[in-house]
Amino acid sequence: MKNEIRILLADDHEVVRSGLARMLESNTDMHIVGEAASGEQAYQMYTELDPDIVIMDVSMPGIGGLEALRRILVRYSKAKVIMFSMHENVTLAVQSMSAGAAAYLSKSGDSDDMVKAIRQVMDGKNFLSSEMAQRIALQSVSGSEDPIQRLTVREFEVFRLLAEGYALEYIAETLNLGQKTVANYQTMLKQKLGFHSSVELVRLAIKYNVIKSH
Incomplete structure (x- = not known):
């Protein structure tokens, strides 16, 4: 057609x-x-x-x-x-x-x-x-800005995979990045979003609907 x-x-x-x-x-x-x-x-x-x-x-x-x-x-x-x-x-x-x-x-x-x-x-x-x-x-x-929206696509994907509980090695392999690069993203995300532990990261991801609460 x-x-x-x-x-x-x-x-x-x-x-x-x-x-x-x-x-x-x-x-x-x-x-x-x-x-x-x-x-x-x-x-x-x-x-x-x-x-x-x-x-x-x-x-x-x-x-x-x-x-x-x-x-x-x-x-x-x-x-x-x-x-x-x-x-x-x-x-x-x-x-x-x-x-x-x-x-x-x-x-x-x-x-x-x-x-x-x-x-x-x-x-x-x-x-x-x-x-x-x-x-x-x-x-x-309303000015109630969601900090997750300020992330680049790459940062967002690293954030999502970390929140899902994947190891740095897996994330590096999945996104075709070096492990060191992924570790740098993790550090950058902590600074941008203000979380200090895996638990805080997961809470943040659930709060902004990046992952579902199981």
């Missing part, structure tokens, strides 16, 4: 992927060309399939959605990526858009929003649900 929109889905939950695929393919001009279950797989499949749009979950095992987004954009600067998440989360929305995502949506949002986002992004525009845009505006007006 001449004007077909080729979409790559990346989410570690098969149920979410199949539900989304069904919903999107009910639009005659949308076609799912691939499904990835991790950030690494999403990056790999992007290079193989060259889709028009990637719809990617922020929180996936391994390198996670934000790091996968960063890697895709480093190599393919024109890539159109829509990030989505379980959370109506201002922090993740700001981090995603700062990292170069074209849109950010919550999984709990209106399913029409996803179709609307795809069409806007294909037109070269960005998309945020009206509720999320309002939350971001309210937060900046």
Whole structure:
């Protein structure tokens, strides 16, 4: 089909992927060309399939959605990526858009929003649900700034993996960094965010919805 929109889905939950695929393919001009279950797989499949749009979950095992987004954009600067998440989360929305995502949506949002986002992004525009845009505006007006939003994508990913309890060796390997570099990031994060122990780091990550409290 001449004007077909080729979409790559990346989410570690098969149920979410199949539900989304069904919903999107009910639009005659949308076609799912691939499904990835991790950030690494999403990056790999992007290079193989060259889709028009990637719809990617922020929180996936391994390198996670934000790091996968960063890697895709480093190599393919024109890539159109829509990030989505379980959370109506201002922090993740700001981090995603700062990292170069074209849109950010919550999984709990209106399913029409996803179709609307795809069409806007294909037109070269960005998309945020009206509720999320309002939350971001309210937060900046009230001055209750979330310190996590000031982190770079790299700092955020190191922070997330540390909060998930991974060792420095694993983080270094996952993000293709030297262990010394990861240790430097850890020191920098302590200074920026003011935590002094692993427990404080985890509390901070839960408070700002970076990880879920188990």
